[in-house]
Amino acid sequence: MSNTKLIHQSVSVFSILVSVQLTGCAANLTEDEVFEQQYAAVERKEMIREFVNACEANDNVVIYTGPSTQRLRDPIKRIPKHANRSDYQCTTTNEVERMQVEMGFR
Numbered sequence: 498m499s500n501t502k503l504i505h506q507s508v509s510v511f512s513i514l515v516s517v518q519l520t521g522c523a524a525n526l527t528e529d530e531v532f533e534q535q536y537a538a539v540e541r542k543e544m545i546r547e548f549v550n551a552c553e554a555n556d557n558v559v560i561y562t563g564p565s566t567q568r569l570r571d572p573i574k575r576i577p578k579h580a581n582r583s584d585y586q587c588t589t590t591n592e593v594e595r596m597q598v599e600m601g602f603r
Contacts, residue, residue: 542576545585549573552587560586560593 526534549559561572563584572580597603 538578541581545576545580545582548582548585548587555587557587558590558593560588562586 552559559573561580561584563572563577563580565572573585594603
């Protein structure tokens with residue numbers, strides 16, 4: 498396991514523990530329920546990261562089609578908490594260019 502991945506996992510687990518302490522009472526959930534929700538969110542983000550990495554490794558482009566906000570800068574590099582795997586599509590650069598022409602961007 499690479500150091501980067503180990504650090505990322507450690508940071509994720511730490512953030513889960515902090516979130517459990519901060520949000521447990523506010524949401525009227527048990528500590529276990531909050532932990533399970535946070536863990537599921539981290540797992541979902543990891544699944545999305547793996548999808549993005551595999552897509553880009555094959556010289557393709559990832560497109561985010563999910564909900565967005567103005568604060569959301571790059572949902573591919575910073576996966577939002579609400580993101581699902583279905584919000585991401587893997588496509589070719591030619592397809593992206595074709596879509597840009599159809600939308601009038603080129």
